[in-house]
Amino acid sequence: MQIDNPYLMFLGDAADDLAAKVANGVAKWRPDWCKGQLRLDGCKADLGLTDMSLEEAKAAGCKTVIVGVANRGGIIPQSWLSTLEQALVMGFDVASGLHNKLSDIETLSSLAAEHGRKLFDVRHPTETFEVAKGSRRPGKRLLTVGTDCSAGKMFTSLAIEKEMRTRGMKADFRATGQTGIFIAGSGVSVDAVISDFISGATEKLCPANDADHWDVVEGQGSLFHASFAGVSLGLLHGAQPDAMVMCHEPTRTHMRGLPDFPLPSLKACIELNERMARIVNPDARVIGVSVNTSNLPKDRQDDYLAEVEKELGLPAVDAFRQGAGRLVDAL
Amino acid sequence: MQIDNPYLMFLGDAADDLAAKVANGVAKWRPDWCKGQLRLDGCKADLGLTDMSLEEAKAAGCKTVIVGVANRGGIIPQSWLSTLEQALVMGFDVASGLHNKLSDIETLSSLAAEHGRKLFDVRHPTETFEVAKGSRRPGKRLLTVGTDCSAGKMFTSLAIEKEMRTRGMKADFRATGQTGIFIAGSGVSVDAVISDFISGATEKLCPANDADHWDVVEGQGSLFHASFAGVSLGLLHGAQPDAMVMCHEPTRTHMRGLPDFPLPSLKACIELNERMARIVNPDARVIGVSVNTSNLPKDRQDDYLAEVEKELGLPAVDAFRQGAGRLVDAL
Numbered sequence: 148m149q150i151d152n153p154y155l156m157f158l159g160d161a162a163d164d165l166a167a168k169v170a171n172g173v174a175k176w177r178p179d180w181c182k183g184q185l186r187l188d189g190c191k192a193d194l195g196l197t198d199m200s201l202e203e204a205k206a207a208g209c210k211t212v213i214v215g216v217a218n219r220g221g222i223i224p225q226s227w228l229s230t231l232e233q234a235l236v237m238g239f240d241v242a243s244g245l246h247n248k249l250s251d252i253e254t255l256s257s258l259a260a261e262h263g264r265k266l267f268d269v270r271h272p273t274e275t276f277e278v279a280k281g282s283r284r285p286g287k288r289l290l291t292v293g294t295d296c297s298a299g300k301m302f303t304s305l306a307i308e309k310e311m312r313t314r315g316m317k318a319d320f321r322a323t324g325q326t327g328i329f330i331a332g333s334g335v336s337v338d339a340v341i342s343d344f345i346s347g348a349t350e351k352l353c354p355a356n357d358a359d360h361w362d363v364v365e366g367q368g369s370l371f372h373a374s375f376a377g378v379s380l381g382l383l384h385g386a387q388p389d390a391m392v393m394c395h396e397p398t399r400t401h402m403r404g405l406p407d408f409p410l411p412s413l414k415a416c417i418e419l420n421e422r423m424a425r426i427v428n429p430d431a432r433v434i435g436v437s438v439n440t441s442n443l444p445k446d447r448q449d450d451y452l453a454e455v456e457k458e459l460g461l462p463a464v465d466a467f468r469q470g471a472g473r474l475v476d477a478l
Numbered sequence: 479m480q481i482d483n484p485y486l487m488f489l490g491d492a493a494d495d496l497a498a499k500v501a502n503g504v505a506k507w508r509p510d511w512c513k514g515q516l517r518l519d520g521c522k523a524d525l526g527l528t529d530m531s532l533e534e535a536k537a538a539g540c541k542t543v544i545v546g547v548a549n550r551g552g553i554i555p556q557s558w559l560s561t562l563e564q565a566l567v568m569g570f571d572v573a574s575g576l577h578n579k580l581s582d583i584e585t586l587s588s589l590a591a592e593h594g595r596k597l598f599d600v601r602h603p604t605e606t607f608e609v610a611k612g613s614r615r616p617g618k619r620l621l622t623v624g625t626d627c628s629a630g631k632m633f634t635s636l637a638i639e640k641e642m643r644t645r646g647m648k649a650d651f652r653a654t655g656q657t658g659i660f661i662a663g664s665g666v667s668v669d670a671v672i673s674d675f676i677s678g679a680t681e682k683l684c685p686a687n688d689a690d691h692w693d694v695v696e697g698q699g700s701l702f703h704a705s706f707a708g709v710s711l712g713l714l715h716g717a718q719p720d721a722m723v724m725c726h727e728p729t730r731t732h733m734r735g736l737p738d739f740p741l742p743s744l745k746a747c748i749e750l751n752e753r754m755a756r757i758v759n760p761d762a763r764v765i766g767v768s769v770n771t772s773n774l775p776k777d778r779q780d781d782y783l784a785e786v787e788k789e790l791g792l793p794a795v796d797a798f799r800q801g802a803g804r805l806v807d808a809l
Contacts, residue, residue, distance in 0.1 A: 281704030281736050342676050343669040345708045370711075373612030373758050377676045377712025384704050405612050419753075427704050 148274070150242050150267055150332045152180035154213045155204035155234075156196060159227050160189040161216045167192035169244050170215030172326040176305050180332075182207045187226055192216070201230070201237055211267075213329055214243035221247050231255060235264045242267035244325035269328040270336050272348070279346030279385055281427055286356030289478075290388035290424075291366040291437070294416045296375065296403045298394040299466065300366040301327050303437040306471035307392070308363045314475065317360040321353045323382065327365045337367060338378050345378060349385025364388070370419050371411040372402055383420065384427050391424065391433045392474055393417055397451060398442040413459060435474040436463040479605070481573050481598055481663045483511035485544045486535035486565075487527060490558045491520040492547045498523035500575050501546030503657040507636050511663075513538045518557055523547070532561070532568055542598075544660055545574035552578050562586060566595045573598035575656035600659040601667050603679070610677030610716055612758055617687030620809075621719035622697040622768070623751045625741050627706065627734045629725040630797065631697040632658050634768040637802035638723070639694045645806065648691040652684045654713065658696045668698060669709050676709060680716025695719070701750050702742040703733055714751065715758050722755065722764045723805055724748055728782060729773040744790060766805040767794040 156174060161167045174181045174194040183199030186192070199207065212234045218224070223231075223245070231241050231249070235258040243249045248268040250256050259266050289307065291300040304320055304327075311318035320327070322334030340348045353362035364386045368375030395413055402408040411419075417433045424431035436455055440448040448465065455463035462473040487505060492498045505512045505525040514530030517523070530538065543565045549555070554562075554576070562572050562580070566589040574580045579599040581587050590597045620638065622631040635651055635658075642649035651658070653665025671679045684693035695717045699706030726744055733739040742750075748764045755762035767786055771779040779796065786794035793804040 278735075279705040282738055338672075338674040340673050341669075342671050342673050342709045342712065343706070345673050346705055370754075371757055373715050374610040374677055375674070376715055376754075376757070377708045377710075378673045379708075380701075380711045381673065381708025384707055404609075407613055422750075423701075423707075426702055426707070 148267060148333050150329065151210035151240060152177070152332060153182045153207070153209045154180050154211050154329070155199060155201070155209040155239070156181055156184045156194055157212050157214050157216065157230065158184055158186045158190050158192045158194070159214070159216050159218070160187045160224070161192035164192045166217045167194065167215065169326045169329065170194055170213065172301070173213060173215055173329045176330045182209050185212070185230065187230070201234055201239070205237055209239065211240040211242055214241065214245060215329060218245055223247065223252065228252070228254065232258055235259050235262050238262065238264065240265040240267065242269060242329065244269050244329065246270060269325050270339055272335055272340055274335070276340060276344035276348040276351060278343060279350050281384070283387070283428070284355040285358050286360045286362060288353055288362045288364060288386055288388045289390040289392065290364045290383065290386040291394055292379070292383070292391050292420045293366060293369045293394040294371065294410050294413065295369050295396065295399060296372055298396045299437055299439045300394045303392055303394050303466045303471065304363045304365045305330065306466040307474055310471040310475045311361055311363070317357060319360070319362055321362050321364045323352070323365045323367050337382055338375070342377070345381025346385035349382050353386060366394070369402070369416070370423060371416060373405055373408060380423060383424055387428045388424055388431050389428065390478055391420055391431065392435050392437050393420070393433050394437045396439045396442070413455065417459065433461065434477040435461050437466045437474065438463055439467065440465045441467065479598060479600070479664050481660065482541035482571060483508070483663060484513045484538070484540045485511050485542050485660070486530060486532070486540040486570070487512055487515045487525055488543050488545050488547065488561065489515055489517045489521050489523045489525070490545070490547050490549070491518045491555070492523035495523045497548045498525065498546065500657045500660065501525055501544065503632070504544060504546055504660045507661045513540050516543070516561065518561070532565055532570070536568055540570065542571040542573055545572065545576060545580070546660060549576055554578065554583065559583070559585065563589055566590050566593050569593065569595065571596040571598065573600060573660065575600050575660065577601060600656050601670055603666055603671055605666070607671060607675035607679040607682060609674060610681050612715070614718065614759070615686040616689050617691045617693060619684055619693045619695060619717050619719045620721040620723065621695045621714065621717040622725055623710070623714070623722050624697060624700045624725040625702065625744065625747045626700050626727065626730060627703055629727045630768055630770045631725045634723055634725050634797045634802065635694045635696045636661065637797040638805055641802040641806045642692055642694070648688060650691070650693055652693050652695045654683070654696045654698055668713055669706070673708070676712025677716035680713050684717060697725070700733070700747070701754060702747060704736055704739060711754060714755055718759045719755055719762050720759065721809055722751055722762065723766050723768050724751070724764050725768045727770045727773070744786065748790065764792065765808040766792050768797045768805065769794055770798065771796045772798065
């Protein structure tokens with residue numbers, strides 16, 4: 148899967164900015180690729196991009212229309228459909244992060260075939276994968292892991308890639324979720340892969356590379372999350388990381404979606420990730436901590452980071468406020 | 479999924495007994511359900527059952543034709559197809575453990591629809607599952623775990639179910655692989671479930687039950703297997719076991735399919751399974767060891783079991799030779 152850019156960001160009639168969360172992430176991390184936004188009547192979201200019609204986007208060189216917006220009730224309304232149909236006719240590819248597939252919509256799939264365009268349903272892998280081999284491969288890999296889901300793993304990965312590239316290091320962000328896939332232009336939604344192939348799909352995502360090249364792999368879930376730990380472990384083994392960065396949101400009172408489960412301590416979570424990773428890479432270690440401090444009181448944020456550093460003996464940064472420089476220093 | 483019995487075991491033109499390994503397992507554990515076998519010209523496998531035509535099987539009360547045989551090159555030959563088509567016309571359901579699906583074969587799916595019969599492709603779950611909740615539920619659960627794949631987890635689970643039922647305990651074997659599903663008449667091929675739902679599918683497989691009821695859940699893979707550990711962990715968390723039995727084959731020189739990976743020690747494997755299981759059930763513990771000693775020299779077998787018992791302080795049995803009595807005693 149390789150999604151061509153530049154992108155036209157399609158926001159439909161999104162009810163608010165939260166409904167366009169995916170599109171927002173793409174616009175933040177790939178401003179050069181996002182040439183404009185297309186908003187239908189009633190749209191309440193705004194990426195701060197130039198509003199464009201399909202014709203204007205074509206003239207601006209856009210190749211793919213990105214549907215980076217949540218739809219209501221899983222139904223794609225007729226008002227969206229006619230725009231997406233027109234886009235295919237005009238020679239755009241269309242990529243979507245929706246649960247329900249574009250390719251299941253008869254008019255879209257037949258127009259795509261007729262006009263030689265591609266439909267990408269990034270939540271639904273269409274590749275075939277092999278069972279993981281587990282053998283070591285050249286190149287370096289960094290994986291973001293977490294105490295919980297939605298703890299800043301994608302953000303941290305992208306901040307690390309950016310920092311590495313700024314320093315002239317060879318680095319590629321490897322996406323494992325829908326927003327990340329739009330940002331990378333490729334990737335695998337690992338939680339949608341058949342279980343047998345989680346690790347194999349991850350091996351394919353970050354294959355052998357130059358000895359001084361870093362794959363920065365977007366983590367998912369947590370080894371301590373009762374719903375998703377299997378995905379996290381399969382991803383950990385497939386990524387075979389040399390380095391891990393532990394991501395944490397310190398104000399959570401329980402694991403996301405699981406009121407009965409308290410968060411693990413950073414120390415326990417680091418130990419367990421290192422133990423499990425060393426099954427496939429004896430040198431694997433957690434080299435730093437990335438904390439989303441935005442929900443802490445302003446005057447607690449820096450103290451919290453200092454306390455974590457002192458307790459764990461690892462650099463602890465808020466990648467949003469401070470960037471990932473000290474994490475890359477630690478490699 | 480509920481596969482009706484009794485079964486007629488279809489062996490096609492199996493090249494040898496190994497090609498009919500699945501059918502062999504079913505015939506061993508459910509002799510009452512397996513009324514007969516149907517062998518085509520050239521079949522070299524034999525389950526030791528009465529050879530029957532479809533007509534004879536119908537007269538004997540068989541409800542389902544079980545395709546428990548490996549096919550060559552993934553193609554179902556015409557000679558098999560005509561028998562399976564005839565079976566549907568005569569009112570049998572057909573269940574298969576093949577990788578390629580019966581339901582993808584046009585003549586079979588249309589005949590099944592026409593005659594109101596069911597096709598079961600047990601390797602390919604058709605149910606929808608939810609994300610695991612992780613909350614505790616009534617009833618007791620035992621999960622077989624392993625140092626490696628193919629270390630006797632299904633056999634041990636079935637031996638434990640048999641022993642429990644002999645003692646008048648409430649117990650149900652819960653199948654997670656193709657042979658097990660034929661033996662149980664239901665189950666989920668967990669390695670074919672979408673990653674997000676491994677634990678959720680397992681929760682559905684062994685739901686809330688009477689406080690004194692035991693689900694004996696068939697394990698898969700190993701937390702130490704670089705290809706499949708994600709499946710093993712998702713299954714472990716979904717099963718939420720009170721008790722685990724560690725299965726082991728002591729003559730392996732490396733993990734199955736992974737020449738670079740030595741087997742973990744029993745002690746390390748027990749510790750890691752307990753640690754990971756306690757994320758969802760703080761009382762989880764390994765209560766015994768099941769060793770396949772058949773590849774050890776005869777005069778070493780009992781000594782080996784005694785050594786394991788002494789080292790670990792847990793009962794160690796060869797369930798094939800000795801049954802599972804001492805494992806059930808240990809609960």
